[in-house]
Amino acid sequence: MQETVIDAHNLSKIYDEQTIPVYALNGVHLHITRGEFTAIKGPSGSGKTTLLNMIGGLDTPSDGYVEINGTKITALKGNDLIDFRLNNIGFVFQSYNLIPVLTAKENIEFILLLQKRPRKEREQRVLELLREIGLEDKINKRPRELSGGQQQRVAVARALAPKPQFILADEPTANLGSVSADNLLDMMAKLNKEENMTFVFSTHDQRVIDRARRVITLEDGKIVADTSPTKIEHDQTE
Amino acid sequence: MMAFYNGMIEQRINTAISTELSHIQLHHPEFRKEYEVKYRLPNGRKMLESISKDSTVKATAGRIVLKGMVASASGSSGITINGVMPTEEQLLTNLKKKIIKGNYFNSEKTNEIIISEKIRKKLKLDLKKKTILTFQDKEGNLASSAFRIISIYKTINGPYDEANVFVNIKDIDSLSGIENEFNEIAVLIKSSKLLEQSQNNLKKRFPTTEIKNWKEIAPELGLTVSVGDQMVYIFMGIILLALAFGIVNTMMMAILERTRELGMLLALGMNKLKIFLMILFETFFLILAGCPMGILLALATIAITQKTGIDFGRFSEAYSSFGYDSIIYPSLTLKQFGIMILLVVITALFSALFPARRALKLNPAESLKK
Numbered sequence: 251m252q253e254t255v256i257d258a259h260n261l262s263k264i265y266d267e268q269t270i271p272v273y274a275l276n277g278v279h280l281h282i283t284r285g286e287f288t289a290i291k292g293p294s295g296s297g298k299t300t301l302l303n304m305i306g307g308l309d310t311p312s313d314g315y316v317e318i319n320g321t322k323i324t325a326l327k328g329n330d331l332i333d334f335r336l337n338n339i340g341f342v343f344q345s346y347n348l349i350p351v352l353t354a355k356e357n358i359e360f361i362l363l364l365q366k367r368p369r370k371e372r373e374q375r376v377l378e379l380l381r382e383i384g385l386e387d388k389i390n391k392r393p394r395e396l397s398g399g400q401q402q403r404v405a406v407a408r409a410l411a412p413k414p415q416f417i418l419a420d421e422p423t424a425n426l427g428s429v430s431a432d433n434l435l436d437m438m439a440k441l442n443k444e445e446n447m448t449f450v451f452s453t454h455d456q457r458v459i460d461r462a463r464r465v466i467t468l469e470d471g472k473i474v475a476d477t478s479p480t481k482i483e484h485d486q487t488e
Numbered sequence: 489m490m491a492f493y494n495g496m497i498e499q500r501i502n503t504a505i506s507t508e509l510s511h512i513q514l515h516h517p518e519f520r521k522e523y524e525v526k527y528r529l530p531n532g533r534k535m536l537e538s539i540s541k542d543s544t545v546k547a548t549a550g551r552i553v554l555k556g557m558v559a560s561a562s563g564s565s566g567i568t569i570n571g572v573m574p575t576e577e578q579l580l581t582n583l584k585k586k587i588i589k590g591n592y593f594n595s596e597k598t599n600e601i602i603i604s605e606k607i608r609k610k611l612k613l614d615l616k617k618k619t620i621l622t623f624q625d626k627e628g629n630l631a632s633s634a635f636r637i638i639s640i641y642k643t644i645n646g647p648y649d650e651a652n653v654f655v656n657i658k659d660i661d662s663l664s665g666i667e668n669e670f671n672e673i674a675v676l677i678k679s680s681k682l683l684e685q686s687q688n689n690l691k692k693r694f695p696t697t698e699i700k701n702w703k704e705i706a707p708e709l710g711l712t713v714s715v716g717d718q719m720v721y722i723f724m725g726i727i728l729l730a731l732a733f734g735i736v737n738t739m740m741m742a743i744l745e746r747t748r749e750l751g752m753l754l755a756l757g758m759n760k761l762k763i764f765l766m767i768l769f770e771t772f773f774l775i776l777a778g779c780p781m782g783i784l785l786a787l788a789t790i791a792i793t794q795k796t797g798i799d800f801g802r803f804s805e806a807y808s809s810f811g812y813d814s815i816i817y818p819s820l821t822l823k824q825f826g827i828m829i830l831l832v833v834i835t836a837l838f839s840a841l842f843p844a845r846r847a848l849k850l851n852p853a854e855s856l857k858k
């Protein structure tokens with residue numbers, strides 16, 4: 251039996267609950283198992299980013315809960331939640347969000363510093379990751395000296411550095427050209443295959459959708475389609 | 489600002505000690521109530537001799553101080569007649585240095601008087617002219633005598649100038665009926681730090697004599713010091729408040745500009761304590777960058793103005809009416825400087841608490857959208 255990494259149960263996010271309620275998410279159920287390469291697609295405002303934020307513990311649901319490896323993260327608060335994110339979830343953002351004053355090496359190392367890993371281990375892990383993403387020659391380059399694709403690779407390496415349970419990538423190819431996007435997706439697919447790393451993307455990009463092994467379609471805060479090869483839990487109840 | 493006020497107050501005190509009061513004065517216990525001549529120090533000469541041998545004493549002199557009138561053909565004015573010992577007085581006060589016209593007392597001549605520029609103008613007097621001094625003698629009888637003006641003095645203290653004339657003690661002691669006696673002994677000590685010790689020494693030696701230091705003789709001066717201190721603290725408070733607003737503004741801007749970055753840090757797993765400390769450290773480094781520049785500028789300004797002074801000549805009349813010099817020489821002790829720096833650092837760090845709190849309240853999901 252496949253190990254469940256993410257279990258979202260009846261997730262809802264309602265804005266302006268007191269006046270005119272707007273459902274960003276409406277009763278979403280979702281299971282993601284280890285090693286999945288999942289894309290969440292849908293039109294703008296369908297709730298892709300909101301769902302990713304809920305799974306990543308960046309936002310709190312109005313209803314429902316999220317369990318990561320059996321830990322109900324929606325019940326965690328403050329530093330407990332932050333520490334959980336640090337040790338279990340990797341984030342890749344649309345606009346890379348690297349720290350501009352740090353080099354590629356330092357950007358990756360930063361997250362290991364937060365984990366208080368020893369220096370030797372940090373350096374070993376950073377070199378290993380830079381090699382993996384093919385940027386060992388850019389080790390001392392700052393973000394502005396790297397191309398968009400290279401910056402996003404560093405962002406992926408940063409997300410991978412603490413050896414998380416899974417990586418959430420919010421529109422990771424949105425700012426990339428086709429060659430860079432393909433390279434990035436190749437790299438992610440390789441990591442997924444070789445290291446069994448779980449990836450969850452929110453995307454509009456057909457290239458990402460084409461490479462995903464599972465595609466979840468969101469519309470108006472609800473899952474309307476799920477092409478999961480494994481378990482599909484799909485709630486469209488009104 | 490602090491150095492400016494310090495300089496102003498220090499100058500006022502130094503002037504009061506060197507021109508008007510000296511550090512310590514000895515009187516008959518009743519003398520200062522009515523300034524009556526009969527309340528004198530009968531063993532003044534012996535006391536003076538004994539005081540001058542004290543190791544803490546720099547200079548001392550006896551005086552006869554009389555309340556009286558100075559008159560000219562144009563009018564008269566109520567004044568304090570200071571009968572001074574010319575040689576000893578030179579060591580005690582800077583009267584001689586304050587003479588702007590004429591010469592100091594000549595030991596061979598009698599009935600010489602030094603008047604102030606203010607009195608000269610008021611009574612339309614001038615050098616070599618005669619003026620009449622009238623006062624009560626020991627028995628309460630009116631005594632008067634003519635004195636020739638040998639010099640005009642001018643201090644920075646207008647009210648003092650309006651109320652004081654100086655004559656040789658020899659010319660007035662017999663007239664006042666206390667020949668070879670004093671009703672005031674003034675003492676200048678070697679250092680202000682020795683004031684208490686010196687005053688206690690004198691009190692032990694002359695238990696029946698009233699012995700007061702300059703703060704007790706002129707409590708308004710002590711008040712000036714404390715009011716000046718309060719003013720400094722008020723100004724400091726205003727400046728520190730402005731600094732606090734500046735820091736809050738700068739750090740708030742830094743947080744607003746970097747909302748996305750802070751959201752990213754929170755998302756990646758930087759805990760709230762670290763975010764909080766990061767904001768405080770940023771503020772500290774901001775001060776570290778600004779403080780040395782400020783310190784250097786302040787030190788340079790004080791060093792230069794300590795030599796050149798800051799000239800408020802246009803307001804000299806106003807300053808003079810309060811006993812202040814119109815040229816201010818700022819001064820600041822190392823201790824005060826250290827306190828200032830410490831206060832700046834504390835205020836800045838304290839001011840950073842509000843922006844830091846704002847940073848902690850950021851929602852990572854919302855911040856990442858910015």
